[in-house]
Amino acid sequence: MNVIEEIDPKYYEQDYRNPVYIFHGSRVLVPVLKAHQAVCKGGHDINNKNAVYGSSMFIGAIPYAFKNILNHCAIGSGPDDLTMKIYDGVIPEDDYGYVYVCDAKTFRNPREDCQFFSEEDVVPIAVIKVYYRDYKECFVYVEDNYPREM
Secondary structure: OOEEEEOOHOOOOOOOOOOEEEEEEEOOOOEEOOEEEEEOOOHHHHHEEEEEEEEHHHHHHEEEEOOOOOOEEEOOOOOEEEOOOEOOOOOOOOOOOEEEEEEEEOOOOOOOOOOEEOOOEEOOEEOOOOHHHHHHEEHHHHHOOOOOOO
């Protein structure tokens, strides 16, 4: 699998409601993104599908490339706020993850945000290695107490 570190500018220049590409962030490197059962602790049905989830905005996938190293966080899905709010834990400066570039044809979104899903397994078009230090603006460390029951 060919992993690149340069980002094609066209990934930043698409309409988030009618995307050509969907971006999926992950800590792990795999050849195929497998649909799996998601669990939304907030009880939103759209977030509980057996699917591959992704963002129609490249920057929206960045937090997911680092999510699994944190205990408690929340990630926005609207075009105005795609940041990760971190309530517990710290991402190391030199940490990295992956953003998978996928063809948007099998993805759908009935809402007005950037989160899309595919109920099929997805073979990515490209895989981009991203470093935390290059995307710090995508993260906000929150000092107040996180509602632990979420």
